[in-house]
Amino acid sequence: MNNKRRDMDNKRANMNNKRVIIAGLINVETTVKVHGFPIPYFPIDFTTDGISTGISGVGYNLARAFQKLGDQVAILSYTGEDEEGHRIEHELGKHGIDTKGIKKELKKTPQSLILYDLDGRRQCYCDLKDIQEHTYQVEDIIEEFAQADLLCACNINFSRPLLQEAKKRNICIATDVHVIGDIEDEYNKEFMEAADILFLSDENISDSKEEFMIRLKNRYSCKIIIMGLGKEGALLYSRENDELIRIGAVTTRNVINTVGAGDSLFSSFLHCYIKGMSAIDSLKYAITFASYKIGDNGGAVGFLTEEELFSLSKQLTYDIKGVKVDYETSKENCSNT
Template identity: 45%
Template sequence: MSQIFVAGLINIETTVAIDGFPLEYFPVRYPFNGLHSAVSGVGWNIARALTALGNRVDFASLVGTDENGAMARRTVARAGVDDALVLCTLEKTAQSVILYDPDGRRQIHVDLKDIQEREYPLGLAEAALGACDLAVICNINFVRPLLQAVRATGKPIATDVHALADLEDAYNQEFLAAATILFLSDERLPGTPEVVIKELLQRYPAEIIVIGLGNKGALLGVRKNGFIGRYPAVHTRAVVNTIGAGDALFAAFIDRYLRTGDPYGALEAAQVFASYKIGEKGAAEGFLSGTELDSWIAKGKGAA
């Protein structure tokens, strides 16, 4: 069991099942049992997954003084995570709407309200940062002040910059420069995944980099031995919605890597975890426990 600090977004998410992309215009649709609302957001998805896997998690985020903010905090507490670092400092809580089709493809619409203009108060997070084994700092503006604070402690930082179209992207520079473990998606890459991962290892200090390749698996880069290699996708159950797959992969990798120090086995386990997760509608749902994940791995699930 590890002590992990997570700072990132929590929001109210509504998923909407559609027949396919592109979505044709029609004035009214009746997708019976096709709308689902829950508490989600990248930061919470990761914190929730890490908790399900058996870790102790301190979760820091900002929500509104509205009923959505109260619902978000209740959800955090009910999941067994202390909500003391989820601060009601915004007027309104962020929201998202995700359209998804029968093949699991999705389109995400996120309304961050004014959260990008806020900063998380560093003093409130210092004790949790000092106690953690690793800090997950998501790439959202309000957590930027925490990056230097974590670096000052010498604790490792894990971050996911998601879609990266430019390796010199100004928005993500601080996160790229601080990460010990770096995740990103192959969507919008400025080159092939193998070329991009080599360039990232040359330009930035990350010891481990993972590029998610969707249904093609993942690409792992490990600095200490110059390893770069692909891991094929795995299959555990039918895909419902791919939203949150990257967050699940990221969280499960961190969990296994902190337990074992083995990045190769950690990615193999994370692939199984993420494959199972996308059998649910919501981004913060479908997480296996550590014991359940071990069982799936032992059964040999995850053949490509």
């Protein structure tokens, strides 16, 4: 009986301690509260607690979210050997995130500026500096790959060489291509071809979002495709069940700033899914996680723990619907893989 209980405890421990490699941008982010969009010209404005600066970027946002949920994180990125780079290193260390995967080879550390209004809408300006000219070498991270359950390959140039290495090692690859309007998007095609789990936003899709999802699944071999719909929730395609599901958004607290909402949806879905939960349950939890996160200001704050997430989800009702799409129409101009 004791041996059986010990085996069960070991299984739980293994489930709860997933190892995630994140290859993505880390930058210094300044957020500025504005009265609304579009912004009229005026020479000066005064605010109280309307401007703040902190560490963000997709890579950092994901690392902090995974860590808060209880996963082990290895982060790969680039910074400069400057004041901003040192600030990032200090912040990572403060949160117990290993910095050995951070290369200080940029001329300057990337920065971003986020304008947001009272409705939570945001406008982002991102200065990547020279990061797109750098490439991460696989041989530098063999140890991390040997222990990984998941590679989160953000759609930034330096993570491209990691895709094939993860494929060779049969490591699950997840990527978020963010805003695209064409399934043959040249910049993101390599990421979409490699991804087992693909995320994207609906923000640049002018035609039917459901048909766009079907064209994606016909063109690429991803097992899971999820499209964030903002305040409308999310669409989920599962190749295992060959079905398209829409899950509506939920409200957990007032919206402050929607920056980082997609990163929180992405990370929390992956956290649940790699632990063995179904795609639908994982997305329910992810929608809850993202809803709570946007009640705070900044891309890397406002995260729930796993226990808090599960507890909050029990109090909510979810609107889950199957979506019917004319598959034959959606196959036009697509090639199956």
